[in-house]
Amino acid sequence: MLDGPLSDLPLEDPDRLNLLFAPVQGERQLGLAVSGGVDSLSLMMLAARWTALHETPPQVRVFTVNHGLRKEAKSETEFVASLAAELGFEVDILEGEIKDPESRLQEKARALRYQLIGEAMDEQGITCLLTGHHCDDQAETVLMRLAKGSGVGGLGGMSKISVRQGLFVFRPFLEVRRSELEEFIDRQETSAVDDPSNQNKKFERVRWRQFMPQLNKAGLSSEMIGLSAMRLRRADQALNELTERIYDDLFVIDPFGCLFFDLAELSKQPAEIAIRLLARALDDAGGDGQAPTLLQVEALFDHLQSGVFAFKGLTLGGCGIKEKDGIGQIFREAGRLGEATINVDPGRSVRWDSRFQIIAAQDLTSPLCVVPAIDMTRNMLDNILPGLPYVPMQAVHSAPLVFVEDQIMALGEHVLAEGVDVFRSFGPNALI
Template identity: 35%
Template sequence: MPARLGPDLDSEGGLAALFAAVADAPAIGLAVSGGADSLALLVLAQRWATSLAKPPRLHVYSVDHGLRPEAEAEVAMVLAACQSLGVAGTALRWDGDKPQSGLQEAARLARYRLIGAAMKSDGVAVLLTAHHRNDQAETVLMRLAHGSGIEGLKGMAPMAQVEGVRLHRPLLDVPPDALLSVVEAAGLEPAADPSNVDPHYERVRWRQAMPGLSKLGLDAATLALFAARMSEADAAIAQMAEACFSEIVRLDGFGSARIELLPFMGLSAAIATRVLSRVLNIVGGRQKPRALGQVERLRESIANDDLPRSTTVLGCVVRIKGDAIAVAREPGRSLPPDALLHPRGELVWDERFRIINGSDDKTLTASVADYLPRHRLEDFLGFKVTAPAEAIRTAPIVRDAEGGVLSLGGWSFDERITVQLLID
């Protein structure tokens, strides 16, 4: 199969298409390390912005992770390139102790935390990164080797939220040699990070395997096309699963769920797994949203009618109860401690409930309902409570300084408090 050409980086129309998703943003951040890919991103973004009648404000963020002595000079080089192009730039540094294992992932998280904080200070809402076609191909291969499902095999999304940072990857369909040509034409000298060729890292091992795979027809362009097709399939399954979720899943104010068993059993495996995964994600407090293997095994146990009397998966207690699958939050050490509700502020409690204090009262406290007797619950709520005991024990309760109950689970009894169950 001939290699697919990437977008035209030399034309105004090609640049407009490249940055179309952020064209309306008043300010745009760029993550620039000093390598060829990110320097090309800087050059292309600056070229695009200057072609506009009302260009966005560009701001470059370059991070020294404190791992190599050369990194400080590389960040300085990036800032010099920014100055020559008329783009604002900020140098950031990851200080402190570094982990002995999982260093690349720790560095990635630190980088986004640092950049995210700087963006907030600078009034920048979206960050562009220079992930390109080969990065996408390596991601697909790694996820395939790890047993990912369709959701993982779609690779990196062009738009994403990473560590609280809104991210856009405009170069995902651009081959790296095209980016290198942009840098060379601009007269810039890219930095070379030795970790990019260190086989200690899994991504590098896949990178080194790519030439051999390419000879067999599995090149970066083919893998990127595969990822795009998986994205389309994932979107179709997600659409069907959303419709099924609305039909057969009922969430209550305690944050537990009831899935109608018979229609669930009639779903295809892919859609049933997606519905079940979303329920576990909501009820369990978003513990491991991509733990596909555990969700698949749970679905198979339900389908084969060999689910134990109750089982725990991803922070949830799951059991068959009559004609439904009952899913409740698992009590345990992972539940949050008591928390003060700041005046006119909000709190995301156990990654399941958003609790809003709409008053100036500084004494309101959210805590775990724990062993609140059912008859007291029914006095508060005015109806018979049939939720699983685990759901009641793990629901949030808000009290004032005198111990008065202002809310329980998703129900509010006082105008000062608003509670929302998080379902997305």
């Protein structure tokens, strides 16, 4: 019988290992992101111990990336590859180059790692990636977001399981302190890679990392920050689910991608829910436009609440926002779409402005041509689609016009001829 919680056991204890890796026990293949630092080295060595406990464990493949930023990087990836082979894992050394490394270096390096690893995993049919993010990483992330005034979603930090660039990312150490990983490596016959950038104060994360001991002395530990983050993620999930239920009742999307909503009904919602509803609507209507910040959406809500909105309209997140007879309208700004023609060959499809999926039938003899309907007039619209309910022409102008030679095949989701199908293709972004 255990005398205490499993988290009190050493990391290499079989019961602790099974607890850490339980969420991926049923996976057929796993990828490990390993740089050679204490956290990722611990991940690789503990994964080897965990797989050894089971008769049919997942197949594990290690991915290590050379960004080309330091001369030691090549030997470090070779060190990782050698140790991975000793542990019985297949390994890929991936190489890439960061453009303009003088700005946002850590952010770009992280994006490059995920891109290269994601592409390699996709080629090999691996869908789940494990990383060595730990409790102290979580605390630093939360503090960085707190300093930027993030909302509930951002202050929830990293999730144990998330999706990034099509990959499921699992972080088994998110409740494990860095010091515990360091102690584990000290018990092994190896040394971790020491990246000097982890001590460079020009990086915000490093500054918070070096400040953490003072917070600990004041009584604010990484564990408590992580615990609060977990509870905020739980609250964020509940708020998101409630928002989605209300959204379907309160917002209507027409075939041109214009959203309509009752301003009075929106105002009846709790402020947090109303702001999330607006963010969801802006994301649906905004397509490839730059997503607004939480601060901007809050300002929009305040403006709507003020009662002086009726007027001239607003723009935000690549969208126009207007009001007519108490009904709000949110639509894509046509001027931000450009005028380039997109061709869709027979049998192919294209996702247009991240809002519409356009499919060309296999038996078409010519490609479909797709442009924004920027030149459409009200008279032309009435002739093409007589009897339509009211729609702002700005929304029509930002809808896809699909044609072959001189024949209009579709306008928005309105299909006017055989050989084409058009449907909305929306998806929400998180507010942090």
